[in-house]
Every structure is written in C-alpha cells, then in structure tokens.
Amino acid sequence: MTYSIIGYCEKEKEWGVAVQSKFLGVGAVVPFAQAGVGAIATQSYANTSYGPNGLQLLSEGKSAQEVVNLLKEADPERELRQFGVIDATGNAATFTGEKCYDWAGGKTGKYYAAQGNILVSEATVLAMAETFESSSGTLAERLLKALAAGQAAGGDSRGQQSAALLVVKEKGGYGGFNDRYIDLRVDDHPQPIDELIRIYELQQLYFAPTKKENILKIEGETEEELTAHLARLGYLSKNNTLQEALTAYLHTENFEGREQEPGYLDREVLTYMKKQG
Incomplete structure (x- = not known):
C-alpha cells in the first residue's frame, strides 16, 4: 500500500531508498540498506524479514534477481508481497505478487527499481523511473525528485501520510562511525514528501561539509x-x-x-x- 524507489550511485558508492505511503511510519517498515551490500524496499503486506534476509544474501554475493527469487520462493504468501532489490554493483530487480491490490507493478532501469501498489495508475511508477533516469544531483536528491514526481502523477490512491529516505555509504554516518549517511522519516503528515524534502535540506545544512x-x-x-x-x-x-x-x-x-x-x-x-x- 505504498510506492518506493531504490537506487545506487556508482560514483559515490551510495545505496538508497525513498518511500511514501498512506500508512503510519512507513520508514519503520519498508527501507533497508547496507553500504557495500545493497538496498531493499519491502511493501504490500510487507514481510520485513525480506530486509535483513535479503541483505544477508546480497552480502554473500547473490545478485538482485537471485535475491528476489530466493526470498519469494521461501515465502508461502509471496503473491501478497511487493519488493525491490538493488545489489552491490547496482543491478536491480523488482517483484509484484498477483494478489497485490491494483494498481500494482514495478519498473527497473540502470541503477534503480521503482514499485508501487494501490496506486491511482501506472503513471506513478513511470514518473518515478523517468525522473530518476533524467535527473541530476546526489542520489538522495534524485530519489526525492522521483518520489515527488510519483506523487504528482497520482501516487497512492488512498492519499498521503508518511515518507522516508534512507541512504547509506561506508563511514557516511555521524562521526564516520556507521553507514547511515541520511536516515530521515516523516511518520504522520498531510504532505509527507514536502516535509521530507524540508528536513533533508536541514540535514544537509547541519551535516554536509562546507563547500x-x-x-x-x-x-x-x-x-x-x-x-x-x-x-x-x-x-x-x-x-x-x-x-x-x-x-x-x-x-x-x-x-x-x-x-x-x-x-x-x-x-x-x-x-x-x-x-x-
């Protein structure tokens, strides 16, 4: 009951997930990522074990598509699930079960996977994909632009409530002690994407290095x-x-x-x- 986009930046070696949903605290459920390993977005009656289990498989050298296959094969309720995976080198894969509520589907391209369910139409996923492909800037900025484009194209048919952005890079966290380069959530807001962009700009003001x-x-x-x-x-x-x-x-x-x-x-x-x- 969500739409999301996962992406990879080859230059900066960053992996990230941006997500919005008519759901309280979507950032606590959908995004998972680990520097040097990959990123996963799990949604639609989300099986949150896909996050840690998928990252473990990626760390063992499995490709994004192999991880998708292994996770869904092990889940008897896979046709209710939707998820996207991007691996250490940016290969992407997405899966939408046959029992996900319409509109539901996904699209992959170079260094990204976009997916959503209970959407107004396919236009949301296509807008996210096209925006990620054509936009410039950091990975976080491209993910946020894609998320906003998805909302402008229709978004979740039930409306908006929460959004999140997770980007990881080696030693990217505060003080260089972990990989949580950007980890922001808007848990309940009438315009969560706009609010997510606002706090991202604050995060950059406080923590980005001086030019x-x-x-x-x-x-x-x-x-x-x-x-x-x-x-x-x-x-x-x-x-x-x-x-x-x-x-x-x-x-x-x-x-x-x-x-x-x-x-x-x-x-x-x-x-x-x-x-x-």
Missing part, C-alpha cells in the same frame, strides 16, 4: 552582518569578542560540522542566521 566557495573571511560587509545578527540573537555583548560569540552560536545551533578556523565563516551558516527570528 570551498562558501568560506568567507570575516571582514568588511560580512563582519558587519555577522556582528549585527549575533547581537540581535543575543550572542554578542560587551563581555565577549565576535569570535567568541560566533563559536557559542555554532555550538548552540549544532553547526560544529561547519565551524571554520578563527576569522572565517561558512556562508550557509550566515544565511541561516539571517532567517532566524
């Missing part, structure tokens, strides 16, 4: 703006320096990942600061 071209020297107009906003927000007073106030702001707002050497500032932090009330 070289966005490093500003704190002087001239930049210094004037920074001084005004730090004072307005209550960080700068006669008892501290501009650098001390900036450091306090960065650490309070969780911008440690965008902290620069003394005397320099990330442009995106200054832009965010300007928008704060």
Whole structure:
C-alpha cells in the first residue's frame, strides 16, 4: 500500500531508498540498506524479514534477481508481497505478487527499481523511473525528485501520510562511525514528501561539509552582518569578542560540522542566521 524507489550511485558508492505511503511510519517498515551490500524496499503486506534476509544474501554475493527469487520462493504468501532489490554493483530487480491490490507493478532501469501498489495508475511508477533516469544531483536528491514526481502523477490512491529516505555509504554516518549517511522519516503528515524534502535540506545544512566557495573571511560587509545578527540573537555583548560569540552560536545551533578556523565563516551558516527570528 505504498510506492518506493531504490537506487545506487556508482560514483559515490551510495545505496538508497525513498518511500511514501498512506500508512503510519512507513520508514519503520519498508527501507533497508547496507553500504557495500545493497538496498531493499519491502511493501504490500510487507514481510520485513525480506530486509535483513535479503541483505544477508546480497552480502554473500547473490545478485538482485537471485535475491528476489530466493526470498519469494521461501515465502508461502509471496503473491501478497511487493519488493525491490538493488545489489552491490547496482543491478536491480523488482517483484509484484498477483494478489497485490491494483494498481500494482514495478519498473527497473540502470541503477534503480521503482514499485508501487494501490496506486491511482501506472503513471506513478513511470514518473518515478523517468525522473530518476533524467535527473541530476546526489542520489538522495534524485530519489526525492522521483518520489515527488510519483506523487504528482497520482501516487497512492488512498492519499498521503508518511515518507522516508534512507541512504547509506561506508563511514557516511555521524562521526564516520556507521553507514547511515541520511536516515530521515516523516511518520504522520498531510504532505509527507514536502516535509521530507524540508528536513533533508536541514540535514544537509547541519551535516554536509562546507563547500570551498562558501568560506568567507570575516571582514568588511560580512563582519558587519555577522556582528549585527549575533547581537540581535543575543550572542554578542560587551563581555565577549565576535569570535567568541560566533563559536557559542555554532555550538548552540549544532553547526560544529561547519565551524571554520578563527576569522572565517561558512556562508550557509550566515544565511541561516539571517532567517532566524
């Protein structure tokens, strides 16, 4: 009762899943992924064992299609299931059981598999596929664009409720301690895809590395703006320096990942600061 797209980025070695459903907390059910191994989306009376079991099979060197075959053969209720698999090298496969509610089906292409059930029409899956194929940007951005295109084409015939985005890469998680590069969920919202995109943009603001071209020297107009906003927000007073106030702001707002050497500032932090009330 869901539509999803799984994808692979060969350049960055990322695997990901984006999903939306008229279902509470779909991110707790559908997406599974492991860096260097692959990704799986399991839906339609979802058999959540497909996630860990499928990743285990992929880690043993099975292809996406082999994993699809093995999982469905072991499941006596396979005709109720729908799932997609992408393996370590980006090969994709999808399966839709004959008892899935209409409209139901899937499509695969280079580095992706798109699938959905209880959809308004096939147009949702085709829109996801075409958008993923034609779009540029990071894997996360392409998956989100595809998900939004699927909704615009009709989406889940029952409406919207929750959405999720999971992207993994080796040492991509916070501090480099795990592979959860992006792991975002919207569990209950009238426009979950729009909200997912909003929090993805926040995630990038907080955790993406600073772009070289966005490093500003704190002087001239930049210094004037920074001084005004730090004072307005209550960080700068006669008892501290501009650098001390900036450091306090960065650490309070969780911008440690965008902290620069003394005397320099990330442009995106200054832009965010300007928008704060």
